[in-house]
Amino acid sequence: MSAGMTERVRPAKLTPAFLDGLVTRVPGSTGNTWKLTEVYTGDVLTELPQSSESDIERAVATARAAQREWGSWPLRKRLKVMKKFHALVVRNQLLITDLIQAESGKNRRMAFEETCDVPMGTSHYIKRAPKLLKDRKHAGPVPVLSSSTEVRRPKGVVGIIAPWNFPFATGISDTIPALIAGNGVVLKPDNKTALSPLFGVRLLEEAGMPRGLVQVVCGEGPDVGPTLMAGVDYVMFTGSTATGRVIGETAGRHLIGCCLELGGKNPMLVLADANVDEAVHAALFGGFGNSGQICMHIERLYVHDSLYEEFRDKFVAATAAMTVGATYDFGPDLGSLVSVDHRDRVASHVDDARAKGATVLTGGRARPDLGPAFYEPTILEGVTPDMLAGSTETFGPVVGLYRFRTEEEAIRLANDTDYGLNASVWSTDLERAMDVARRIDSGNVNINDILATAFASKGTPSGGLKQSGVGARHGDQGLLKYTDAQNIAVLKKQVMEPQGDQTYEAYARQTRITLKLMRWTGIR
Structure with a gap:
C-alpha cells in the first residue's frame, strides 16, 4: 500500500481566530473545554466549551422562544431562508471541506462529497415541503355534512445528536427538514467534529434564520444526552446500536418520538453473472470509503464460487495499490481514522481474526508514519462468526471475503446478522438482481452500486431494519416526522x-x- 503525499499544510483559512470564533456560540459556563485536534497531526485546533446541565436547559429554552416566531412565519418565508442557505453552502463548499478534513481526518474526496449532501437534501425539501405541509381535507364520517382537515404542526424543539463520521451531513442535513417544518433545534455534535456543523449554523443565520433558533451544545454523550432529551419534543439520533437503545428507552420515558439510524454489518453479493471489474472497483469504495467509517459501508463481501479467485486476486491487487495519506488535496484514496482510540479498536478486530485463524490478504497494520490514527485498508479471508470481525461492526477499513455457491445460500448469509441497514447486489441481469434484493433484510439495497444511489435518492425513505434503527430520514417521512398531525373535524348538521x-x-x-x-x- 503506497503512501500519499506527505504535505500536511493546514488550509490558510483555518486560522486560530476563525476556529475560535466558531466555538464561541457553544455555551460552557463551567469553563471546561475539550481539546479539538487536527486528526492528521494531533495538534490542537481549538478549545471546545463543554455544556453543563444548566447550559443545555437554557439552550432548549432559547430555541423554544425563537421557535414561536419561526413557526409563525408562512412556509414561503422559511423556504426563502433555505434557498439563501443552499447558495451559501455551495459558495463555501471548499472551506467546509477543509473543516471536515481537519476535524475528522478523512480524505478530501469523502469530505467534499459529504458537503454535497446538505444542498441536495435542502433542495429536495424546498421543492417538496409546500405539498407535504399543506392542509389536507379528508371526508368526514357523514358524506357532505362532515369533513376532516389534517393540519401539520411543528413538534416544537427537536434534539439532533450527530455522529463524528459525517458531522456536517448528518448534523445539518437532519436540521434542515426540522427547520422547514417550523421547529427549533438543539444540535449536539460529537466533540471531535463540532467545527463543520457550527459553521453550518453560522451560514443558516447568515441566510436569515432567527438567531437562537438553532442552538449547539457540546459534551460527552452521557453528560449531555439526559438533560437534552428531558427538554426537547423529538430526537433524531445517528450512531451505534448500543447508544440507540439508550436513546430509545429515554425517549419512551419522556413520551417523545425518536428516529434512530444505527449500525450495520453490511453485505455485498457478487452474483455469478456480475461484471467482475466493475464489482472490484466498487468494492474499493464500499469497503474503504471514509476509511470504512460509513454506517452503510461493506464489511461482508460474498462472491460466487465461479468468480471468487478472479475477484479476490483483482481486489487484493487494487487494494494494495491504494494511496493512503494526510493531505488537504484530492490525491490520497484514503485518509485517517478519526482517533487513536478508534484505530486501536479496528486493530483489535484484525488481531482477533488473525489469532483465530483468519488470513490477512493485504493490509492489517497501523501506519504511524502517516499520522497518529492511520490504518491500512485490510482484506481478511477465513473469517468466522466467533471472530469480532465476523459478527460485530468493525467500522473501519476491514472487509471479510466469503464465497457462496447458490443464490439461496448468498441470501441466507446476507441475512445472518442482527443488522439490516444496507446491502449491495451485483449482476448484469437487473430482474434477477431485483428478486435477490427484495429478499434481503435491509432498509437499503443497491443494485450495481454500493450505497450512494440509495442514500442520495432523497425522495425515498432511508432507514434500517432489525437492530439498524427505527424510522427513516429522507422521503416524505423525513420531513413529516418532525410534525404532529392535528385533526380538525367539522359537522355541519347534528345527524x-x-x-x-x-x-x-x-x-x-x-x-x-x-x-x-x-x-x-x-x-x-
Missing part, C-alpha cells in the same frame, strides 16, 4: 344521533343500511 322522535332501534337499523350502501357505492 349522528336519532332525529326527532326516532327511536334508537330505528336509528340503528338506518345506520346499518347506510353502512352497507356506502360500501356498495364505494363512498366508504
